[in-house]
Amino acid sequence: MSNISDLNRDEWMLRGPLAKQGYDWWWHNFTAIKEDTGEEKPFYVEFFTCNPALAGEEPRLVWHLPEEKRKGQKPSYLMVNVGFWGEQHGQLHRFFPWKAVSMHEDAPYEVRAEDCYCSETATWGTVSVTPEERDAHPEWMSDAGTLSWNLKIDKKIAFHVGYGASKFFRRLNAFEMFWHAEGMKTAFSGEVILNGERYLVRPETCYGYSDKNWGGDFTSPWVWLSSNNLVSRKTGKRLENSAFEIGGGRPKVFGLALDRKLLGAMFYEGRNYDFNFSKFWTLSRTKFDCEETADEIHWHVLQTTFYAKLDTVIRCKKKDMLLINYEAPTGLKRHNRLWNGGNGTGVLKLYKRRFGRDILIDEIEARNIGCEYGEYDK
Numbered sequence: 001m002s003n004i005s006d007l008n009r010d011e012w013m014l015r016g017p018l019a020k021q022g023y024d025w026w027w028h029n030f031t032a033i034k035e036d037t038g039e040e041k042p043f044y045v046e047f048f049t050c051n052p053a054l055a056g057e058e059p060r061l062v063w064h065l066p067e068e069k070r071k072g073q074k075p076s077y078l079m080v081n082v083g084f085w086g087e088q089h090g091q092l093h094r095f096f097p098w099k100a101v102s103m104h105e106d107a108p109y110e111v112r113a114e115d116c117y118c119s120e121t122a123t124w125g126t127v128s129v130t131p132e133e134r135d136a137h138p139e140w141m142s143d144a145g146t147l148s149w150n151l152k153i154d155k156k157i158a159f160h161v162g163y164g165a166s167k168f169f170r171r172l173n174a175f176e177m178f179w180h181a182e183g184m185k186t187a188f189s190g191e192v193i194l195n196g197e198r199y200l201v202r203p204e205t206c207y208g209y210s211d212k213n214w215g216g217d218f219t220s221p222w223v224w225l226s227s228n229n230l231v232s233r234k235t236g237k238r239l240e241n242s243a244f245e246i247g248g249g250r251p252k253v254f255g256l257a258l259d260r261k262l263l264g265a266m267f268y269e270g271r272n273y274d275f276n277f278s279k280f281w282t283l284s285r286t287k288f289d290c291e292e293t294a295d296e297i298h299w300h301v302l303q304t305t306f307y308a309k310l311d312t313v314i315r316c317k318k319k320d321m322l323l324i325n326y327e328a329p330t331g332l333k334r335h336n337r338l339w340n341g342g343n344g345t346g347v348l349k350l351y352k353r354r355f356g357r358d359i360l361i362d363e364i365e366a367r368n369i370g371c372e373y374g375e376y377d378k
Contacts, residue, residue, distance in 0.1 A: 004160040007107040009180035013214040019053035023329045024214035030188045030206040032199035042085045042342030047118045051076040055098035063333040064139045074331045080116045082127045082147045085342040089322045090143035094127040124150040141325035151190035155183030159245045177219045183210030185228040185243040207368040219249035224372035233363040262286045275303035290373045314346035334376040344369030
């Protein structure tokens with residue numbers, strides 16, 4: 001499958017049953033350059049929506065309230081979640097009640113709440129949490145700090161997962177967690193100001209990414225890997241029209257959990273190599289291992305089809321990562337060690353398969369990898 005844009009999969013999905021138990025988020029990550037020193041630093045901006053049909057006068061979080069959960073209470077809010085990676089890392093959360101939110105539900109989507117805005121082509125806003133607010137509101141799951149951003153968004157390469165997220169299956173809410181990456185490679189431009197320090201975001205050095213997830217609950221294990229900062233070891237040249245993407249865990253279809261499975265794609269200089277378990281006719285197979293050591297998180301993913309093979313080995317230093325926090329639309333917080341980073345590095349080996357032989361197309365160095373791994377608490 002080639003580079004297929006589908007803005008309908010980016011529209012807001014919290015209708016029908018998902019309006020009462022559902023989440024839908026738009027995620028963006030990118031690397032910025034500190035204006036005065038030239039230091040690289042990766043950031044993310046996410047607009048996370050939850051249970052709009054249960055709206056109250058104020059944003060409602062319940063994960064920390066056992067009595068409320070026993071009564072069947074569920075959360076309801078828009079959360080603007082922004083963060084930054086590296087040795088100085090953190091996440092900042094700002095919550096809005098639904099009465100403060102303006103939403104254009106159909107494609108192309110737009111969401112606005114006070115001075116925070118996000119669409120297919122732009123995002124801006126400010127999130128500020130004082131140390132006193134952080135300490136007084138542990139339910140916010142936030143660090144302290146201030147981050148503001150103003151960005152233009154230009155999505156270049158899409159990862160289209162196929163019929164699994166089609167309108168038919170969306171209407172049936174067939175999967176517990178859906179995924180679409182309209183911007184597997186995204187060119188951002190603009191600026192970020194973190195705690196008073198200015199960072200510049202340029203299309204050629206941002207190595208940007210944009211996707212969305214939606215559904216009734218999260219998955220465990222939770223795996224995500226993606227980058228478009230890729231250099232060929234075969235030629236020594238940067239791969240300007242390439243990106244890779246891997247994600248998933250243990251999907252549930254109509255409430256039934258499948259074996260550990262991942263979706264993936266390698267868009268290599270204009271040609272797409274798709275590794276998708278739902279496309280059974282390609283004989284797609286995936287094996288993966290994720291490991292937490294004392295200092296790092298490691299991923300090893302081996303994906304094959306009848307036509308191609310991708311062997312991916314990634315690592316990221318834990319000191320550069322954060323344990324990202326989410327409350328599920330059920331009101332539970334079962335992911336408490338969900339490692340999340342933007343500084344992963346690794347090597348990908350891409351092969352074509354012919355008559356039982358694997359022929360190396362390229363060995364690729366990847367940097368600025370967005371990466372995630374976590375499993376539910378036992």
